[in-house]
Amino acid sequence: MINLKFKVNGKEVAIKVEDSKRLLDILRDELGLTGTKEGCGIGECGACTVIMNGDAVCSCLILAGQLQNAEIETIENLERDNILSNLQEAFLEYGAIQCGFCTPGMLMSAKALLDKNPHPTEEEIKTALEGNLCRCTGYIPIIDAVKNVLDKY
Amino acid sequence: MYNIIGKKIKRIDGYEKVTGKAIYGDDIYLKGMLYAACRYTDIPAGKISKIDISEAKNIKGVEAIALYKDIPGEKRLGPIRKDQYAIIKDEVFYSGDVIAVVAAQTKDITYAACEAIKVEYKSYTSVNNPEDSIKPETRLIHPEFKSNVVVHYPLVKGNIKQGFEESDHIIERVYKTGFVEHAYIEPESVTVIPDPTTKGYKVYGSIQNPYTTRKTVALFMGLNLNRINVFGSTLGGSFGGKDDVINMMACRAALLAKITDKPVKLTNTREDSIKESYKRHPYIMKYKAGFNKNGKLKAMKIDILADSGAYSSQSFFVTWRSVVQATGPYEIENIQTDIKAVYTNNCYTAAFRGFGSPQIIFAQESLMDEIAEICGISPLEIRQINGYGQGSITASGQKLSGHKVSLLQVIKEAVKKSNYKNQIKKFQELNKINKRYKLGIGLSCSFRGCSLGAEGTDATSAIVSVQADGSVYVLAGLNENGQGLRTSFCQIASEVLGVDIDKVVFLEPQTATITDGGPTVASRSTLMGGKATLQAAEEVKKVIFKVIKKDLKVENIEDTIWAKGFIKKNKPAENIKPIKFEDAAEKAYGAGLNLSAYGWYSSPEVSWEESTGQGNAYFTYVYGCQVAEIEVDTFTGKINILNITAAHDVGKVINRLGAEGQIFGGVAQGIGYGVLEDFNIQNGEVKSNNFDEYLIPTIKDINHIEPVLIENPDKFGPFGAKSLGEPTLELTSAAINNALAFATKKRSYQIPLTLEQVFLGKNLKKPSRQSEDIHLSKNKKLSPKISNIKITTPASLDESIDILNKKKCKILAGGTDLIIRLRMKSEQQELLNIYNLPQLKGITENNSGISIGSLVTFSEIIKNKIIVTNFPVLVKACSLIGSPQIRNRATIGGNIVNAAPCADAVPPLILYNAKLILKSQKGTREIKIQDFIIKSYQTKIKPDEILVSIKVPKPEKKYYYSYFQLGRRNALNITRMSISAIVSLDKNNLVEECRLVDGSLFSHSQRLTVIEDLITGKELNNIIISEIEKPLFELINREIGNRWSSEYKMPVFINLVKSVLKDIKDKIGKS
Ligand code: FES
């Protein structure tokens, strides 16, 4: 068991978990943040993507023991005061969602990109999202959505 | 003319999906619920002699273990023929069979209990080739059905013998397609809750067809239908896939819920999902075609063998669609088609987007191009000569009438939009110049019967209910699978009633509230369910009209307009004010009228004669044409899809955003089917058991897709709408295959068009022997899951070394490799988490070179200015590793110590003469990286040592460089091969120094000194580059010549080495 202290979506979290728990399990099972999804468990689908200390990571590949003092941001943090971020709006507007299972991960990868690079090229968008598989949309509406996010997202 | 039909409408279930609030199967949590898991078989075929659950039962926290004998109701299940088991008795039919199911208090306990269930078997020789399956001497897989043939559909039209006699040419070709995994990103999950009110069960989960689930669970539990209430959760993709498999899982969870009287959740891991779930049928298709000199088809004989796998499931229906459509959209007088589906011990096969069409279209449309070539006409002409027109007679003798037969129209639109004819000329010209990369363009077209056709009962239901305040509910007997059904149904209600779509709410369906709407399959939801919604909305409209007709002074509903929330006369008259919809609703409500209506749409008549395969198979058809433009790397066989133009007649577009989305998504799956998705199952053992082995397209594999929506409203569908979901996928692989033939002048008869398939004309797979598999399976962990680990996080490097000196630990750095491997280990693992040690981070520069801390991530490397300037090959290689998520975590040290042959950072480090600094309590030592790695996954690191940093000397002179990495797709790759090269010149422009390092070729990366020596001192020109071929061949042959993959790897690697040298030569020339 490990006593963990870290931040999720700006809030301090202190919990005790088993060593074998992954960040993904902690978010979903311990903290009830089920917006982050598991698609493969091996870093190959990106459905579990969250932002850790400013970078997109696969939460299925991070063990509890590596979370001490980390800052985590999840999909649940994107909507503020019932207002969707421009990025979320763009996903709706451009039809970047079908089944929606890849969407939280996609949005987090896109956000990690836009946080550092608000005006990415198409190539940069593709590179930022290359670790996120989507089986429904054929990706084109997703690229369009990210390309067209307004400056403030 | 419509308010909302045909426009781009945001999906109404979008909000919950972009916020993470949508509840998918595995997001369900109930207090006190138990977690279930399946104990799968260890072998693909055999007889169980003993099941021992004694150890598992005693594990603390295990609440129930259910076996075959515990099944209360029907033990044999299956949608058509009862040959399938949710829990098997003693016969094992395939590797996804379940012997026992366990429910326990935590997931970890459940998995541990599954591992603890010991099973003994007598193995059978598993039957894996459908051609063997039908041989008389082959063991019967389900003896009670007396044959391994599940179903045989014949179709006979005209006189085949005469047709061939009258033909100028006859050709025969065999086409093959493989298993395809649905690869919905959400693995299946189901939760069953005992329901004391009904004395039955509530079932939640990722369920495509709630009515089928209800029926199956009721049968299995021995209960009436009204005791089972199924609630679909938000579905994370299905594509036909979350049907039979989820029904089986629901049965198991229900049984455990019964035994424990607690809610039970059963969620598949990806590995379980791929192992257990059904696939698209592999087909072996023999086509014989007779035709005239001018290209007119005279006769066609088709024999198809479909692999049904362990169970019959939907094979009856899937192969039926194939028999109807196997000759393609072409008029042929004489036809004989026979299709058989057969049992094997492979994964079973059932519904998957396309449903028996992608296979035959691949064959049929590839064949048409070849016929055109023989006749000396264009692919376009052959289709114009033979293609269906108004009134054409199909293979099954159906006259195509009552709808617009738009085949030639869709072809014309696709050709126009893709600039097909000009592109052909352009590509031909460019191909003359470029020796390596060849461009190709190809087209394919199809007709497709809408909805279920004569395959089964075809009717569906919907309820539209207007509330007193004018708001509206829509409920449908079909399911939202992600395709956007909720949005289009709400649009339809909104259009009919003239209310804003925001006023319409789609209610979560549950099987208890609305009649069985049949399955959400066969692209039938818009056509059938949309029509039922339309009917229901029109009923309600009539009721409301009754209370307002006086006010509006009209007699007939046709004289009114319902739009934007108002009802008005269509001929505006003074002093008659439009009525607000909500006022009208309130008035009707006040008058005691029923504002709910039930729509039931039953399809028009269809017919089928089993023995001859003749009849009016479907009541209407859609037509489509796709053009593929591709680039082929002839050095490696890699195909890059440049553009797909997809023209589809949809009848009428309901939601443009949704319709285009269907095309993008369907085409992307078609690209996967055609090029990437190579499901590997050998001797019944699934080898591609996760997304690292089963490759679906990434964002970088899709370039451009151009949707062309053509509208010829159909009299049957709502507003004239027909189908779109499946046609989008079925055409792509054939178009790509035809484009490949254009590019390389070689035809392929098999998909996927993998590197090997394109380069060698055959698909290579790592061979495996059944005996080996069985041996391996004894030791393997059943469900990959991290369970038994202990992590220590030292505060400093010294402390780490101290700990390592005392006990054996695995070092955990970024974890991107280790964590994956930990999933396969059951015994306890001690980890030393060094990831945050500052001493191992950072990149520093001094006079002689740089020092890279072993914990520097790939993302840091590719951004670092010093590295970018001095070590471009390292940057290139690291930028192609995995994905940003991986590069943000994975460390250079981890990559080196792990020593996988495909480790991408290693070859450039060898290239740049890197040295490793290792530290232990005994001191620090330095070792050259090429001396450090012994072979695959083996290094000279001692158990008490830590890799501290990597020293790379700065190049003292100017090096020209080149790097090439080959992967199966354009991102998220495991490197198939790479080559790193740098060259420096002396003052006479002769090669002073040359360094070449392989990646992923030999058991560990190494310098190609033989080639380096050959080049050194010479001028780098084409002659010397071609001279390396022989010694390089000898070198590779000696090292890896007898590996299964060498037939591909040897010539390709030689091509790659030559190409990077040529690249350097060109760079020298330019400078
Ligand atoms: S679940 Fe983490 S990458 Fe797929």
Ligand code: FES
């Ligand atoms: S929307 Fe379904 S996986 Fe992306």
